[in-house]
Amino acid sequence: MPVSAMAAWYPHGTVIAPHRHRRAQLLYAIEGVMTIESATGSWVVPPTRGVWLEPSVEHSVKMSGDVKMRTVFVEPGAAAHLPSRSCVVEVHSLLRELILSAINVPLDYATGSRDDHLMCLLLAELNAMPLLPLYLPWPSDIRLRSVCQMVIATPDDNRTVGAWAKTLEVSEKTFYRWFQRETGVNFGAWRQQARLLLALQRIAHGEKIIAVAMDHGYTSQSAFTAMFKRHFGVAPSAFYS
Known part of the structure:
Protein backbone atom coordinates (compact mmCIF):
# COMPACT_ATOMS: atom_id res chain seq x y z
CA MET A 1 0.00 0.00 0.00
CA PRO A 133 14.87 25.09 10.82
CA LEU A 134 16.04 22.16 12.96
CA TYR A 135 18.80 20.83 10.73
CA LEU A 136 22.55 20.90 11.40
CA PRO A 137 24.72 20.27 8.30
CA TRP A 138 28.02 18.42 8.79
CA PRO A 139 31.20 18.89 6.77
CA SER A 140 32.61 15.89 4.93
CA ASP A 141 36.25 16.77 5.68
CA ILE A 142 37.47 14.84 8.73
CA ARG A 143 39.43 17.82 10.12
CA LEU A 144 36.43 20.11 10.07
CA ARG A 145 34.28 17.33 11.49
CA SER A 146 36.67 17.10 14.44
CA VAL A 147 36.10 20.81 15.14
CA CYS A 148 32.34 20.30 14.93
CA GLN A 149 32.52 17.35 17.31
CA MET A 150 34.41 19.50 19.83
CA VAL A 151 31.75 22.20 19.57
CA ILE A 152 29.05 19.61 20.25
CA ALA A 153 31.02 18.20 23.21
CA THR A 154 31.69 21.63 24.75
CA PRO A 155 28.99 24.04 23.53
CA ASP A 156 30.06 26.72 26.03
CA ASP A 157 33.47 27.02 24.32
CA ASN A 158 33.56 30.57 22.92
CA ARG A 159 36.81 30.32 20.99
CA THR A 160 36.96 32.66 17.99
CA VAL A 161 37.11 31.54 14.38
CA GLY A 162 40.77 32.51 14.43
CA ALA A 163 41.45 30.24 17.40
CA TRP A 164 39.72 27.30 15.73
CA ALA A 165 41.64 27.98 12.51
CA LYS A 166 44.86 27.85 14.47
CA THR A 167 44.05 24.34 15.74
CA LEU A 168 43.96 23.20 12.09
CA GLU A 169 47.04 25.24 11.18
CA VAL A 170 45.26 27.33 8.55
CA SER A 171 44.52 31.04 8.28
CA GLU A 172 41.25 32.46 9.57
CA LYS A 173 40.20 33.39 6.02
CA THR A 174 40.95 29.88 4.76
CA PHE A 175 39.01 28.29 7.64
CA TYR A 176 36.03 30.58 7.04
CA ARG A 177 35.84 29.81 3.32
CA TRP A 178 36.52 26.12 3.85
CA PHE A 179 33.74 25.74 6.44
CA GLN A 180 31.28 27.70 4.30
CA ARG A 181 32.04 25.52 1.27
CA GLU A 182 31.62 22.27 3.23
CA THR A 183 28.41 23.12 5.12
CA GLY A 184 26.72 25.94 3.24
CA VAL A 185 26.80 28.20 6.32
CA ASN A 186 29.54 30.11 8.13
CA PHE A 187 31.07 28.76 11.33
CA GLY A 188 29.34 31.28 13.60
CA ALA A 189 25.90 30.38 12.26
CA TRP A 190 26.70 26.67 12.50
CA ARG A 191 27.80 26.97 16.14
CA GLN A 192 24.68 28.98 16.99
CA GLN A 193 22.46 26.35 15.38
CA ALA A 194 24.31 23.54 17.17
CA ARG A 195 23.87 25.25 20.54
CA LEU A 196 20.17 25.84 19.99
CA LEU A 197 19.53 22.24 18.94
CA LEU A 198 21.49 20.89 21.91
CA ALA A 199 19.56 23.22 24.19
CA LEU A 200 16.27 21.83 22.90
CA GLN A 201 17.14 18.42 24.31
CA ARG A 202 17.85 19.88 27.75
CA ILE A 203 14.71 22.03 27.75
CA ALA A 204 12.65 18.97 26.83
CA HIS A 205 13.74 17.39 30.14
CA GLY A 206 12.48 20.39 32.10
CA GLU A 207 15.86 21.90 32.99
CA LYS A 208 15.99 25.55 34.02
CA ILE A 209 16.48 27.96 31.15
CA ILE A 210 19.27 29.87 32.94
CA ALA A 211 21.30 26.66 33.36
CA VAL A 212 20.78 25.69 29.71
CA ALA A 213 21.81 29.19 28.58
CA MET A 214 25.04 29.22 30.58
CA ASP A 215 26.00 25.69 29.55
CA HIS A 216 25.64 26.64 25.88
CA GLY A 217 27.87 29.68 25.79
CA TYR A 218 25.39 32.49 26.49
CA THR A 219 26.20 35.21 29.00
CA SER A 220 22.63 35.52 30.30
CA GLN A 221 19.20 33.95 30.12
CA SER A 222 17.86 37.02 28.28
CA ALA A 223 20.52 36.76 25.57
CA PHE A 224 19.69 33.08 25.06
CA THR A 225 15.95 33.75 25.02
CA ALA A 226 16.35 36.55 22.44
CA MET A 227 18.39 34.30 20.14
CA PHE A 228 15.94 31.42 20.63
CA LYS A 229 12.94 33.62 19.74
CA ARG A 230 14.65 34.97 16.63
CA HIS A 231 15.31 31.44 15.46
CA PHE A 232 12.14 29.57 16.48
CA GLY A 233 9.60 32.37 16.85
CA VAL A 234 8.75 31.55 20.48
CA ALA A 235 10.47 31.73 23.87
CA PRO A 236 12.21 28.57 25.15
CA SER A 237 9.55 28.09 27.81
CA ALA A 238 6.82 28.03 25.14
CA PHE A 239 8.52 25.78 22.59
CA TYR A 240 6.95 22.53 23.85
CA SER A 241 3.58 24.06 24.71
Missing part, protein backbone atom coordinates in the same frame (compact mmCIF):
# COMPACT_ATOMS: atom_id res chain seq x y z
CA PRO A 2 1.22 3.57 -0.55
CA VAL A 3 1.17 4.46 3.17
CA SER A 4 1.69 2.41 6.34
CA ALA A 5 2.45 3.22 9.99
CA MET A 6 3.87 1.58 13.10
CA ALA A 7 4.56 2.30 16.78
CA ALA A 8 7.69 1.61 18.88
CA TRP A 9 8.91 2.40 22.39
CA TYR A 10 12.54 3.04 23.39
CA PRO A 11 14.15 3.81 26.79
CA HIS A 12 16.41 6.82 27.32
CA GLY A 13 19.82 6.47 25.71
CA THR A 14 18.79 3.90 23.11
CA VAL A 15 20.68 4.21 19.84
CA ILE A 16 19.33 2.64 16.65
CA ALA A 17 22.34 1.75 14.51
CA PRO A 18 22.74 3.22 11.02
CA HIS A 19 20.23 1.78 8.56
CA ARG A 20 18.13 2.82 5.57
CA HIS A 21 14.63 2.29 4.16
CA ARG A 22 13.49 1.87 0.59
CA ARG A 23 10.50 4.11 1.31
CA ALA A 24 10.35 7.68 2.57
CA GLN A 25 9.76 7.89 6.31
CA LEU A 26 8.24 10.33 8.81
CA LEU A 27 9.69 9.82 12.30
CA TYR A 28 7.59 11.32 15.09
CA ALA A 29 7.66 10.94 18.89
CA ILE A 30 4.65 11.70 21.06
CA GLU A 31 7.05 11.69 24.03
CA GLY A 32 10.81 12.20 24.26
CA VAL A 33 13.34 13.76 21.89
CA MET A 34 15.08 12.02 18.98
CA THR A 35 18.34 13.01 17.32
CA ILE A 36 18.63 11.62 13.80
CA GLU A 37 22.09 11.62 12.21
CA SER A 38 23.18 11.00 8.63
CA ALA A 39 26.45 11.44 6.77
CA THR A 40 25.52 15.01 5.81
CA GLY A 41 23.92 16.35 8.97
CA SER A 42 21.68 15.84 11.98
CA TRP A 43 18.15 16.73 12.99
CA VAL A 44 16.79 17.24 16.52
CA VAL A 45 13.16 16.16 16.76
CA PRO A 46 11.14 17.16 19.84
CA PRO A 47 7.43 16.37 20.35
CA THR A 48 5.16 18.40 18.01
CA ARG A 49 7.86 18.01 15.35
CA GLY A 50 8.84 15.16 13.06
CA VAL A 51 11.66 14.41 10.65
CA TRP A 52 10.97 13.52 7.05
CA LEU A 53 13.63 11.23 5.58
CA GLU A 54 13.85 10.79 1.85
CA PRO A 55 14.10 7.19 0.56
CA SER A 56 17.37 5.26 1.04
CA VAL A 57 19.04 7.81 3.37
CA GLU A 58 21.28 5.98 5.83
CA HIS A 59 20.61 7.29 9.36
CA SER A 60 20.88 6.48 13.05
CA VAL A 61 18.54 7.53 15.85
CA LYS A 62 19.44 8.45 19.45
CA MET A 63 16.78 8.73 22.16
CA SER A 64 16.77 11.48 24.81
CA GLY A 65 14.27 10.54 27.49
CA ASP A 66 11.92 7.61 27.09
CA VAL A 67 10.66 7.86 23.52
CA LYS A 68 7.27 6.80 22.18
CA MET A 69 7.97 6.75 18.45
CA ARG A 70 5.40 6.72 15.69
CA THR A 71 6.59 6.13 12.13
CA VAL A 72 4.86 6.59 8.77
CA PHE A 73 6.30 4.97 5.64
CA VAL A 74 5.41 6.36 2.21
CA GLU A 75 6.05 4.71 -1.14
CA PRO A 76 8.18 6.80 -3.54
CA GLY A 77 5.93 8.68 -5.93
CA ALA A 78 2.81 8.24 -3.77
CA ALA A 79 2.11 11.99 -3.88
CA ALA A 80 3.35 14.89 -5.96
CA HIS A 81 4.30 17.45 -3.32
CA LEU A 82 6.05 15.54 -0.54
CA PRO A 83 9.42 17.04 0.54
CA SER A 84 12.17 16.07 -1.88
CA ARG A 85 14.87 16.40 0.79
CA SER A 86 15.14 15.22 4.39
CA CYS A 87 13.92 17.90 6.81
CA VAL A 88 12.17 18.63 10.11
CA VAL A 89 8.46 19.36 9.87
CA GLU A 90 5.72 20.60 12.15
CA VAL A 91 3.24 17.96 13.29
CA HIS A 92 0.02 19.90 13.91
CA SER A 93 -2.93 18.49 15.83
CA LEU A 94 -4.77 16.96 12.86
CA LEU A 95 -1.64 15.29 11.50
CA ARG A 96 -0.84 13.97 14.97
CA GLU A 97 -4.28 12.37 15.33
CA LEU A 98 -4.04 10.85 11.85
CA ILE A 99 -0.65 9.32 12.69
CA LEU A 100 -1.99 7.89 15.95
CA SER A 101 -4.96 6.40 14.09
CA ALA A 102 -2.82 5.06 11.24
CA ILE A 103 -0.77 2.78 13.50
CA ASN A 104 -3.94 0.72 14.04
CA VAL A 105 -4.60 0.31 10.31
CA PRO A 106 -3.63 -3.15 8.96
CA LEU A 107 -1.01 -3.32 6.22
CA ASP A 108 -3.48 -4.89 3.78
CA TYR A 109 -6.36 -2.42 4.12
CA ALA A 110 -8.90 -2.55 1.31
CA THR A 111 -9.13 0.12 -1.37
CA GLY A 112 -12.21 2.30 -0.78
CA SER A 113 -12.51 1.29 2.88
CA ARG A 114 -12.55 3.65 5.87
CA ASP A 115 -8.90 2.73 6.52
CA ASP A 116 -8.06 3.65 2.93
CA HIS A 117 -9.77 7.03 3.27
CA LEU A 118 -7.90 7.68 6.53
CA MET A 119 -4.54 6.89 4.92
CA CYS A 120 -5.38 9.09 1.91
CA LEU A 121 -6.13 11.97 4.29
CA LEU A 122 -2.88 11.29 6.11
CA LEU A 123 -1.01 11.45 2.81
CA ALA A 124 -2.73 14.74 1.96
CA GLU A 125 -1.67 16.23 5.30
CA LEU A 126 1.91 15.02 4.78
CA ASN A 127 1.87 17.03 1.56
CA ALA A 128 1.12 20.20 3.55
CA MET A 129 3.65 19.84 6.40
CA PRO A 130 5.39 23.15 7.32
CA LEU A 131 9.19 22.82 7.22
CA LEU A 132 11.22 23.93 10.28
Whole structure:
Protein backbone atom coordinates (compact mmCIF):
# COMPACT_ATOMS: atom_id res chain seq x y z
CA MET A 1 0.00 0.00 0.00
CA PRO A 2 1.22 3.57 -0.55
CA VAL A 3 1.17 4.46 3.17
CA SER A 4 1.69 2.41 6.34
CA ALA A 5 2.45 3.22 9.99
CA MET A 6 3.87 1.58 13.10
CA ALA A 7 4.56 2.30 16.78
CA ALA A 8 7.69 1.61 18.88
CA TRP A 9 8.91 2.40 22.39
CA TYR A 10 12.54 3.04 23.39
CA PRO A 11 14.15 3.81 26.79
CA HIS A 12 16.41 6.82 27.32
CA GLY A 13 19.82 6.47 25.71
CA THR A 14 18.79 3.90 23.11
CA VAL A 15 20.68 4.21 19.84
CA ILE A 16 19.33 2.64 16.65
CA ALA A 17 22.34 1.75 14.51
CA PRO A 18 22.74 3.22 11.02
CA HIS A 19 20.23 1.78 8.56
CA ARG A 20 18.13 2.82 5.57
CA HIS A 21 14.63 2.29 4.16
CA ARG A 22 13.49 1.87 0.59
CA ARG A 23 10.50 4.11 1.31
CA ALA A 24 10.35 7.68 2.57
CA GLN A 25 9.76 7.89 6.31
CA LEU A 26 8.24 10.33 8.81
CA LEU A 27 9.69 9.82 12.30
CA TYR A 28 7.59 11.32 15.09
CA ALA A 29 7.66 10.94 18.89
CA ILE A 30 4.65 11.70 21.06
CA GLU A 31 7.05 11.69 24.03
CA GLY A 32 10.81 12.20 24.26
CA VAL A 33 13.34 13.76 21.89
CA MET A 34 15.08 12.02 18.98
CA THR A 35 18.34 13.01 17.32
CA ILE A 36 18.63 11.62 13.80
CA GLU A 37 22.09 11.62 12.21
CA SER A 38 23.18 11.00 8.63
CA ALA A 39 26.45 11.44 6.77
CA THR A 40 25.52 15.01 5.81
CA GLY A 41 23.92 16.35 8.97
CA SER A 42 21.68 15.84 11.98
CA TRP A 43 18.15 16.73 12.99
CA VAL A 44 16.79 17.24 16.52
CA VAL A 45 13.16 16.16 16.76
CA PRO A 46 11.14 17.16 19.84
CA PRO A 47 7.43 16.37 20.35
CA THR A 48 5.16 18.40 18.01
CA ARG A 49 7.86 18.01 15.35
CA GLY A 50 8.84 15.16 13.06
CA VAL A 51 11.66 14.41 10.65
CA TRP A 52 10.97 13.52 7.05
CA LEU A 53 13.63 11.23 5.58
CA GLU A 54 13.85 10.79 1.85
CA PRO A 55 14.10 7.19 0.56
CA SER A 56 17.37 5.26 1.04
CA VAL A 57 19.04 7.81 3.37
CA GLU A 58 21.28 5.98 5.83
CA HIS A 59 20.61 7.29 9.36
CA SER A 60 20.88 6.48 13.05
CA VAL A 61 18.54 7.53 15.85
CA LYS A 62 19.44 8.45 19.45
CA MET A 63 16.78 8.73 22.16
CA SER A 64 16.77 11.48 24.81
CA GLY A 65 14.27 10.54 27.49
CA ASP A 66 11.92 7.61 27.09
CA VAL A 67 10.66 7.86 23.52
CA LYS A 68 7.27 6.80 22.18
CA MET A 69 7.97 6.75 18.45
CA ARG A 70 5.40 6.72 15.69
CA THR A 71 6.59 6.13 12.13
CA VAL A 72 4.86 6.59 8.77
CA PHE A 73 6.30 4.97 5.64
CA VAL A 74 5.41 6.36 2.21
CA GLU A 75 6.05 4.71 -1.14
CA PRO A 76 8.18 6.80 -3.54
CA GLY A 77 5.93 8.68 -5.93
CA ALA A 78 2.81 8.24 -3.77
CA ALA A 79 2.11 11.99 -3.88
CA ALA A 80 3.35 14.89 -5.96
CA HIS A 81 4.30 17.45 -3.32
CA LEU A 82 6.05 15.54 -0.54
CA PRO A 83 9.42 17.04 0.54
CA SER A 84 12.17 16.07 -1.88
CA ARG A 85 14.87 16.40 0.79
CA SER A 86 15.14 15.22 4.39
CA CYS A 87 13.92 17.90 6.81
CA VAL A 88 12.17 18.63 10.11
CA VAL A 89 8.46 19.36 9.87
CA GLU A 90 5.72 20.60 12.15
CA VAL A 91 3.24 17.96 13.29
CA HIS A 92 0.02 19.90 13.91
CA SER A 93 -2.93 18.49 15.83
CA LEU A 94 -4.77 16.96 12.86
CA LEU A 95 -1.64 15.29 11.50
CA ARG A 96 -0.84 13.97 14.97
CA GLU A 97 -4.28 12.37 15.33
CA LEU A 98 -4.04 10.85 11.85
CA ILE A 99 -0.65 9.32 12.69
CA LEU A 100 -1.99 7.89 15.95
CA SER A 101 -4.96 6.40 14.09
CA ALA A 102 -2.82 5.06 11.24
CA ILE A 103 -0.77 2.78 13.50
CA ASN A 104 -3.94 0.72 14.04
CA VAL A 105 -4.60 0.31 10.31
CA PRO A 106 -3.63 -3.15 8.96
CA LEU A 107 -1.01 -3.32 6.22
CA ASP A 108 -3.48 -4.89 3.78
CA TYR A 109 -6.36 -2.42 4.12
CA ALA A 110 -8.90 -2.55 1.31
CA THR A 111 -9.13 0.12 -1.37
CA GLY A 112 -12.21 2.30 -0.78
CA SER A 113 -12.51 1.29 2.88
CA ARG A 114 -12.55 3.65 5.87
CA ASP A 115 -8.90 2.73 6.52
CA ASP A 116 -8.06 3.65 2.93
CA HIS A 117 -9.77 7.03 3.27
CA LEU A 118 -7.90 7.68 6.53
CA MET A 119 -4.54 6.89 4.92
CA CYS A 120 -5.38 9.09 1.91
CA LEU A 121 -6.13 11.97 4.29
CA LEU A 122 -2.88 11.29 6.11
CA LEU A 123 -1.01 11.45 2.81
CA ALA A 124 -2.73 14.74 1.96
CA GLU A 125 -1.67 16.23 5.30
CA LEU A 126 1.91 15.02 4.78
CA ASN A 127 1.87 17.03 1.56
CA ALA A 128 1.12 20.20 3.55
CA MET A 129 3.65 19.84 6.40
CA PRO A 130 5.39 23.15 7.32
CA LEU A 131 9.19 22.82 7.22
CA LEU A 132 11.22 23.93 10.28
CA PRO A 133 14.87 25.09 10.82
CA LEU A 134 16.04 22.16 12.96
CA TYR A 135 18.80 20.83 10.73
CA LEU A 136 22.55 20.90 11.40
CA PRO A 137 24.72 20.27 8.30
CA TRP A 138 28.02 18.42 8.79
CA PRO A 139 31.20 18.89 6.77
CA SER A 140 32.61 15.89 4.93
CA ASP A 141 36.25 16.77 5.68
CA ILE A 142 37.47 14.84 8.73
CA ARG A 143 39.43 17.82 10.12
CA LEU A 144 36.43 20.11 10.07
CA ARG A 145 34.28 17.33 11.49
CA SER A 146 36.67 17.10 14.44
CA VAL A 147 36.10 20.81 15.14
CA CYS A 148 32.34 20.30 14.93
CA GLN A 149 32.52 17.35 17.31
CA MET A 150 34.41 19.50 19.83
CA VAL A 151 31.75 22.20 19.57
CA ILE A 152 29.05 19.61 20.25
CA ALA A 153 31.02 18.20 23.21
CA THR A 154 31.69 21.63 24.75
CA PRO A 155 28.99 24.04 23.53
CA ASP A 156 30.06 26.72 26.03
CA ASP A 157 33.47 27.02 24.32
CA ASN A 158 33.56 30.57 22.92
CA ARG A 159 36.81 30.32 20.99
CA THR A 160 36.96 32.66 17.99
CA VAL A 161 37.11 31.54 14.38
CA GLY A 162 40.77 32.51 14.43
CA ALA A 163 41.45 30.24 17.40
CA TRP A 164 39.72 27.30 15.73
CA ALA A 165 41.64 27.98 12.51
CA LYS A 166 44.86 27.85 14.47
CA THR A 167 44.05 24.34 15.74
CA LEU A 168 43.96 23.20 12.09
CA GLU A 169 47.04 25.24 11.18
CA VAL A 170 45.26 27.33 8.55
CA SER A 171 44.52 31.04 8.28
CA GLU A 172 41.25 32.46 9.57
CA LYS A 173 40.20 33.39 6.02
CA THR A 174 40.95 29.88 4.76
CA PHE A 175 39.01 28.29 7.64
CA TYR A 176 36.03 30.58 7.04
CA ARG A 177 35.84 29.81 3.32
CA TRP A 178 36.52 26.12 3.85
CA PHE A 179 33.74 25.74 6.44
CA GLN A 180 31.28 27.70 4.30
CA ARG A 181 32.04 25.52 1.27
CA GLU A 182 31.62 22.27 3.23
CA THR A 183 28.41 23.12 5.12
CA GLY A 184 26.72 25.94 3.24
CA VAL A 185 26.80 28.20 6.32
CA ASN A 186 29.54 30.11 8.13
CA PHE A 187 31.07 28.76 11.33
CA GLY A 188 29.34 31.28 13.60
CA ALA A 189 25.90 30.38 12.26
CA TRP A 190 26.70 26.67 12.50
CA ARG A 191 27.80 26.97 16.14
CA GLN A 192 24.68 28.98 16.99
CA GLN A 193 22.46 26.35 15.38
CA ALA A 194 24.31 23.54 17.17
CA ARG A 195 23.87 25.25 20.54
CA LEU A 196 20.17 25.84 19.99
CA LEU A 197 19.53 22.24 18.94
CA LEU A 198 21.49 20.89 21.91
CA ALA A 199 19.56 23.22 24.19
CA LEU A 200 16.27 21.83 22.90
CA GLN A 201 17.14 18.42 24.31
CA ARG A 202 17.85 19.88 27.75
CA ILE A 203 14.71 22.03 27.75
CA ALA A 204 12.65 18.97 26.83
CA HIS A 205 13.74 17.39 30.14
CA GLY A 206 12.48 20.39 32.10
CA GLU A 207 15.86 21.90 32.99
CA LYS A 208 15.99 25.55 34.02
CA ILE A 209 16.48 27.96 31.15
CA ILE A 210 19.27 29.87 32.94
CA ALA A 211 21.30 26.66 33.36
CA VAL A 212 20.78 25.69 29.71
CA ALA A 213 21.81 29.19 28.58
CA MET A 214 25.04 29.22 30.58
CA ASP A 215 26.00 25.69 29.55
CA HIS A 216 25.64 26.64 25.88
CA GLY A 217 27.87 29.68 25.79
CA TYR A 218 25.39 32.49 26.49
CA THR A 219 26.20 35.21 29.00
CA SER A 220 22.63 35.52 30.30
CA GLN A 221 19.20 33.95 30.12
CA SER A 222 17.86 37.02 28.28
CA ALA A 223 20.52 36.76 25.57
CA PHE A 224 19.69 33.08 25.06
CA THR A 225 15.95 33.75 25.02
CA ALA A 226 16.35 36.55 22.44
CA MET A 227 18.39 34.30 20.14
CA PHE A 228 15.94 31.42 20.63
CA LYS A 229 12.94 33.62 19.74
CA ARG A 230 14.65 34.97 16.63
CA HIS A 231 15.31 31.44 15.46
CA PHE A 232 12.14 29.57 16.48
CA GLY A 233 9.60 32.37 16.85
CA VAL A 234 8.75 31.55 20.48
CA ALA A 235 10.47 31.73 23.87
CA PRO A 236 12.21 28.57 25.15
CA SER A 237 9.55 28.09 27.81
CA ALA A 238 6.82 28.03 25.14
CA PHE A 239 8.52 25.78 22.59
CA TYR A 240 6.95 22.53 23.85
CA SER A 241 3.58 24.06 24.71
